[in-house]
Amino acid sequence: MPPIVEFSEKGKPQIKRVDTFCSLLNYELPSEDSSFSGLLEQFDKIIKDKHPQVTSGALSNCHGDWYEWMLAANAWNYRIKNNKNLILLLLPNVSSFDVAALYNDELYGYINDYY
Numbered sequence: 001m002p003p004i005v006e007f008s009e010k011g012k013p014q015i016k017r018v019d020t021f022c023s024l025l026n027y028e029l030p031s032e033d034s035s036f037s038g039l040l041e042q043f044d045k046i047i048k049d050k051h052p053q054v055t056s057g058a059l060s061n062c063h064g065d066w067y068e069w070m071l072a073a074n075a076w077n078y079r080i081k082n083n084k085n086l087i088l089l090l091l092p093n094v095s096s097f098d099v100a101a102l103y104n105d106e107l108y109g110y111i112n113d114y115y
Helices: 016-024 036-048 054-079 105-111
Strands: 005-007 014-017
Touching: 014 054, 016 036, 016 054, 036 054
Parallel strands: none
Antiparallel strands: 005 014
């Protein structure tokens, strides 16, 4: 298992989100009967057992990404299993890229509730 926690120069533990997620799932998709909350609790326990200095706040910060990734994987699997043409896309946070800016000015205004 690759290191799932690194330490900053000040000794603060930092969870490597991608490596941890993949490693804890043994580089496979979770089973269909796994619950998201159950997986997150399992991840937290493994990490805390191995690295007790990791705070609940640090784990909570990872939960959002991990939840999105599990949701996206399940949506993709549903699409393939049910032969659907639509696809779910994870959009970036508006602070990193304002997707609405891709639209013309009139639509952009509606999307951002300017009118």
